Amino acid sequence: MTTIEQARKTAEGLDHLSGFGNEHSSEAVPGALPIGRNSPQRAPLGLYAEQLSGTAFTEPRAHNRRSWLYRIRPSAAHPRFVRTGNGALSGAPFTDSAPDPNRLRWGPLPDPPAGTDFLDGLWTLGGNGDAAQRTGMAVHLYAANSPMTDRVFSDADGELLIVPERGGLLLRTEFGLLRADPGHVALIPRGVRFRVELLDESVRGYVCENYGRPFVLPDLGPIGANGLANARDFLAPVAAYEDGGAGGDADRPVEVVNKFCGNLWRAEYDHSPLDVVAWHGNHLPYVYDLHRFNVLGSISYDHPDPSIFTVLTSPSDTPGLAGVDFVVFAPRWLVGEDTFRPPYFHRNVMSEYMGLIEGAYDAKAEGFVPGGGSLHNMMSAHGPDRETFDRASTAELKPQKVDNGLAFMFETRWPVTATAQAMAAGHLQSGYDDVWQGLERHFRS
């Protein structure tokens, strides 16, 4: 069997635990989870007990995130980390180019050389804030064609929201296995070790690295108790562990790569750190199928603000102001009467990075393609391109199903500074401004 066939077989029919932010528990071996306490004098089955804290010990109960891991070796048993190359990955603060008020748009990342795994295939587009201050976010793209073999990654800087666009991923995490196909998203919490295997020859997608408060479901206010992303559709893994070196083979060392304050550090372990036999807690990885999103919208007139499409939000200290929102433009009906139905022209104090998972987006006739992305920074004027404006201004307003695409947005409170590599990239499109050329003067006084 090829490694892809093996990964596909493993990814078939994985068990899950459903719910968002829940206190879940799971054991891969019966009896591995202590009952009634976290730190018994001797943990069951000779395991080591270890707490992983995603929030300060003292944060309010409603925000508090931590998990208890029962593992073959404690995480503390590791050699010294040394700096390794960052590749095309970088972290906030982003200072290698000036924040740019122009509308920017990129085509997809070029295919990487053979043998590129998920970690080597990460390419930073830009971001804001400061990883060391635990504020802001980064936008990364990835393109890979090889599984992570004998190596594991963890990000101390933030949680990783992975948005596959091409090809499926099998994520082997400390908490167990998850699969993420295009149209699904996966979240790896801060500090959780994981390895990415591929379910297809070539994979590509987007990553939002969130340095700030962990993503939560948005409040629903007058919407009521249900709707948007429903909590029960978020799936955490069940416990699964590796015993020994890489792939369970004691003689194969494992490279553990840790992203810390923007840089990559590596250490060679003599065992896999994915050796958690049981766990309980709420600092957990999960997957979510974007097709499950319950899209709400206007059933009378006008185009609602896209905040109504928020899947996950990372709150700031200011109520209603997100460090970053993850927003999805999923298939939906448009029925607004006397309404310009596509996204309106606007200037926004928030900065908008958009990507396309499949198909097309209703504000752009051409040029915004799957795997590509656009950046409309703080106060930059944007909206429908000329072709879309002309079409939608004269369209017959019968009920219309928009079901030819899946787009998303990382909307953030601070301007996104693109990296120098993103500003110099061959796939940065020139002439993006032209999509708004030819919007004629129609004024009659």
Ligand SMILES: O=C(O)Cc1cc(O)ccc1O
């Ligand atoms: O710019 C965009 O395409 C995203 C967007 C969509 C929408 O429906 C309303 C506002 C907005 O910023």
Ligand SMILES: [Fe+2]
């Ligand atoms: Fe916008």
